[in-house]
Amino acid sequence: MFDVKIVNGHILDGTGNPWTKLDIGIINDTIVEIGQLKDAPSKETIDAEGLVVSPGFIDTHVHSDLLCLRPEVHKIKVMQGVTTELFGQDGISVAPVSSETKPIWQKQLKGLNGDIGDWPWESIDDYLSYLEQSDLIGNNTYLVPHGGARTLVMGFEGRKATKEEMTEMRKIVEKGMEEGAVGVSSGLIYPPNIYSDKEELIEICKGAARYDGCFVVHIRNESNKSLEALEEVIDVARITGVRLHVSHFKVAGELNRDKFTKSLQLMDEAREEGIEVTFDQYPYTAGSTVFHSILPPWMHEGGTEKLLERLKDKDVRNRIKEDFLHNEDYENWVRNCGWENIVIASVGSEQNKEAENKNMLKIAELWNTTPEEAAFDLLLEEEANITMIAHWGDEEDLIYGMQHPLQVVGSDGIFGGKPHPRLFGTYPRVLGEFVREKGALTLSEAVRRMTGAPAQLLRLKDRGLLIEGYKADIVVFDPTTVKDRSTYEEPLLEPVGIKYVLVNGLLAVKDEQFTGMTAGRVIRSGVATPVN
Incomplete structure (x- = not known):
């Protein structure tokens, strides 16, 4: 008897191959059989009629x-189908x-x-x-x-x-x-x-x-x-x-x-x-990273404490401003994207919450200063505990x-x-906007890029594909409705269309809701001795 079986779905196995109309039988944490299993006994059955069954998504960054x-x-990762992270x-x-x-x-x-x-x-x-x-x-x-x-x-x-x-x-x-x-x-x-x-x-x-x-x-x-x-x-x-x-x-x-x-x-x-x-x-x-990365490399020597000390010096601030304008020798976000395209995503304290979701020009206007000085002051007040979004x-x-x-x-x-x-939205966005709506990728190719391809990169031996003997990390989604809802203005909106997610054979998502199941594992490399 299976612990779980998934029937009537279209299987995309992670290789990029077209779908097959097969069923999956799971015992404990492992896929033990793929075939015609509708009549096989099982403790739990997932009817995937009209749905796609794929390997769990592997997030490489x-x-x-x-x-x-x-x-x-952390539940938002599994709610968009991610079962393994690097x-x-x-x-x-x-x-x-x-x-x-x-x-x-x-x-x-x-x-x-x-x-x-x-x-x-x-x-x-x-x-x-x-x-x-x-x-x-x-x-x-x-x-x-x-x-x-x-x-x-x-x-x-x-x-x-x-x-x-x-x-x-x-x-x-x-x-x-x-x-x-x-x-x-x-x-x-x-x-x-x-x-x-x-x-x-x-x-x-x-x-x-x-x-x-x-x-x-x-x-x-x-x-x-x-x-x-x-x-x-x-x-x-x-x-x-x-x-x-x-x-x-x-x-x-x-x-x-x-x-x-x-x-x-x-x-x-x-x-x-x-x-x-x-x-x-x-x-x-648009990308996102720590806000202090806007500063030139010489500002970072010695770590965050010394960076903050330097920011109190007017002459240092003037030197940074010159770098913002002219220095091409580092990843100069200010010069490349402009202050209007640099948006504060998060700050560590309550006192500057008003800065979140505003670009640096708007913050400078609110504070009656220049964007450069606003950036320096914000870094000091928040002790550099800030992330940003840069539209690039x-x-x-x-x-x-x-x-x-x-x-x-x-x-x-x-x-x-x-x-x-x-x-909140990466994987459903690929499946909804770029596969279904824009046709930039086929569904089987998109799934390969989320599953089999990253598993190959990481040399995962038993994940990333739907194969007998592999671990039962599985996503069941509706290709007609899957979609991200998170936006720059409202980034905490959960996606839709990810119906079921299994991690090591246990249901982490059921009917698009997190079950509370914590079945994740640490995957250590199996290479403990030199190979060359």
């Missing part, structure tokens, strides 16, 4: 590293840390990953073990964050590493891989990663490649120098043999639009050369990238305040 511990907050993004995450670096990271990451109080872990193994003992809605897997390794070796110093320091970082990456990480990440616009050079990236990637890991990277520039930034990480992959995955691929700014197709061509050429490269993309023409692009480019064979879907969702609508 998230910031749920802490708030996965809060099911009442933590440890952008080279800035919650492990590994030490007693010296932990307080700095807790302060620095508060705006990005949220605040759960003290972290009762230091190593990656400690962190993953803590998650394993917690109530998790979905599955998760982890990347070794470059910044975590770097600060263990050299703190937040704003300089290049020595060869000896690079070697120490590589050893920390290798230890993280042995403890279950699936790769290494970096975010080359964020401190302290921003101070690294290509030689340092090569060394940490050697550590990941040795254990068959991937390199997931927010490249050094996504605007005027995006081609050079992409060439840098492709060369890292070429030298080390690591699998390269480019996070939230985009090219920001109208003046840089020609670089979008050129970037995709670079990735195609790398593939032809034999480099395994992929990228993820969210279905919006064009939908024509978005669709062009979405249709590229190397693309997978990733949300880059950030919790807190009035977040970017991608937190």
Whole structure:
């Protein structure tokens, strides 16, 4: 007897193949039979007549590293069909840390990953073990964050590493891989990663490649120098043999639009050369990140405390203003997008809640000052605990990238305040707007980009496809109604059309409602010994 069977649905198995009209039988956490099972006995039956049955969606870019511990907050991921997430993004995450670096990271990451109080872990193994003992809605897997390794070796110093320091970082990456990480990440616009050079990236990637890991990277520039930034990480992959995955691929700014197709061509050429490269993309023409990333790199040396001290100096403020106007050597959001396209998504305190969901020109007007001074004051008052939304692009480019064979879907969702609508809407938006309404993708191809393709990237052995013997992470959705409802103005609206979601064989979503089930697991890499 099956514990659960799903009958009468159209199965899209995650490979990109057309649908099949078959049933699925589940015992415990595993798909044990796919076939004609209508008459087979089962404790529970889901009638999927008129619905699509697909593997659970795998989100390759998230910031749920802490708030996965809060099911009442984290439930929105499973309500849009996400059953597995990849933590440890952008080279800035919650492990590994030490007693010296932990307080700095807790302060620095508060705006990005949220605040759960003290972290009762230091190593990656400690962190993953803590998650394993917690109530998790979905599955998760982890990347070794470059910044975590770097600060263990050299703190937040704003300089290049020595060869000896690079070697120490590589050893920390290798230890993280042995403890279950699936790769290494970096975010080359964020401190302290921003101070690294290509030689340092090569060394940490050697550590990941040795254990068959991937390199997931927010490249050094996504605007005027995006081609050079992409060439840098492709060369890292070429030298080390690591699998390269480019996070939230985009090219920001109208003046840089020609670089979008050129970037995709670079990735195609790398593939032809034999480099395994992929990228993820969210279905919006605006991004979201920490607000202090608008500041030039020299402001970040020493961490958040020193940044805030510098902001009190009038001469420093004037120097930053000059950088906003003229500096092309960093990811200059102000110059590339304009203050009118930079919107405050969340602040940490109540006193500045009025700033949420307003662009910086509007905030400056309300405060009777300039947008530059408003930004500096807001950073000081909130101790940099702010996230922003930056409107950067064009939908024509978005669709062009979405249709590229190397693309997978990733949300880059950030919790807190009035977040970017991608937190609540990414996967239903792809299925509703870009598949059903605009015809940018076929349904089977969209499902592949959410399931089988990211599972291949992460080398997941038993998830991402609907195959007998695989884990029963399954989404049942209505292709005629599935849709995101979250907007920039009202980002906390839940999607519609995601009827059922199973995580490890248990119903986390039933009739579009979260059941309270916490059946998620930590998925550690099975590669604990070197492969090369």
